[in-house]
Amino acid sequence: AQKVTQAQTEISVVEKEDVTLDCVYETRDTTYYLFWYKQPPSGELVFLIRRNSFDEQNEISGRYSWNFQKSTSSFNFTITASQVVDSAVYFCALNHFSGNTPLVFGKGTRLSVIA
Amino acid sequence: EADIYQTPRYLVIGTGKKITLECSQTMGHDKMYWYQQDPGMELHLIHYSYGVNSTEKGDLSSESTVSRIRTEHFPLTLESARPSHTSQYLCASSAAGGWDTQYFGPGTRLTVL
Numbered sequence: 001a002q003k004v005t006q007a008q009t010e011i012s013v014v015e016k017e018d019v020t021l022d023c024v025y026e027t028r029d030t031t032y033y034l035f036w037y038k039q040p041p042s043g044e045l046v047f048l049i050r051r052n053s054f055d056e057q058n059e060i061s062g063r064y065s066w067n068f069q070k071s072t073s074s075f076n077f078t079i080t081a082s083q084v085v086d087s088a089v090y091f092c093a094l095n096h097f098s099g100n101t102p103l104v105f106g107k108g109t110r111l112s113v114i115a
Numbered sequence: 116e117a118d119i120y121q122t123p124r125y126l127v128i129g130t131g132k133k134i135t136l137e138c139s140q141t142m143g144h145d146k147m148y149w150y151q152q153d154p155g156m157e158l159h160l161i162h163y164s165y166g167v168n169s170t171e172k173g174d175l176s177s178e179s180t181v182s183r184i185r186t187e188h189f190p191l192t193l194e195s196a197r198p199s200h201t202s203q204y205l206c207a208s209s210a211a212g213g214w215d216t217q218y219f220g221p222g223t224r225l226t227v228l
Contacts, residue, residue: 033213043154043203045219052214089155099213102148102173107157 002027004094006106013082014114021077021109023092029053031097034068034075039089039108051075053097082113118142121206121220128196129228136191136223138206147189148217150205151175158205164189165211196227 003026013019025034036048049059051068059066063080079086092106119140128134138147149162150173160173164183178200179193189208193200203224209217 031213035216037219039155043205043222043224045205045207047216047218050214050216091158093217095213097213099146099209099211099215102160102163103209103217105158108155110155 002029002032002094002096002101002104004092004104004106006090006092006109008109009107010110010112012112012114015084016081018078018080019082019111019113021079021090021092021111023075023077023106025073025075025092025094027073027094027096029096033095033097035093035095035103036066036075036077037091037093039091041088045091048077079111082111084113084115087111087113119206119208119218119220121204121223123223124221125224125226127226127228130195130197132196132227134193134196134225136193136204136206136225138189138191138220139187140189140208140218140220141187142208142210142218143186144208144218145186145211146209146217147183148207148209149173149179149181149189149191150207151177152203152205154203162191196225198227201225201227 005024034051037045089108091108094104122137150158159175161177162181205222206220209215
């Protein structure tokens, strides 16, 4: 069975601090896909990134970066120099390579960035 | 940018009413999903479909029903709304493979009085 754990329920930081959101997954598959989504107060889930299990290169996009480590089954997300607009709930998700089963989501981490 | 639409965006109705939440996508995606979510909380999959005339129940038991008569349309119906149905309902779609990103609509916030 596949499982995604986001152990941090809520995180609060002061603006300009760096923050890392943890994501640990479980799967027996050798090929799988990982995703991060952002849900701002407006409610819509916004896709941020996807990764396949064969690509362990870290990814950077502006202030966002992702660290994928198969050895620890983790796919952590770091926001550098956080801003108030980063306040949202962030979800990590896992998908089987075939896509024949629905995406498995973690329970989310609520990030509050205080000015 | 994903093209997936939900109507209405907000709905307040009385107990016992029948309601249908609409979801449409213009991307030609085979797969569509309905999630129930209390604001900012865990996502609960209630229904999904992998193609026309195919529907499955999700992890969370729901009193709602769905249909998939056309690829682009996946409506969700509550025959008799109750206050316990008050929640946000999110529709999503994706192409066929595990690599394919699931895109979400803006959601419908339902309040049952």
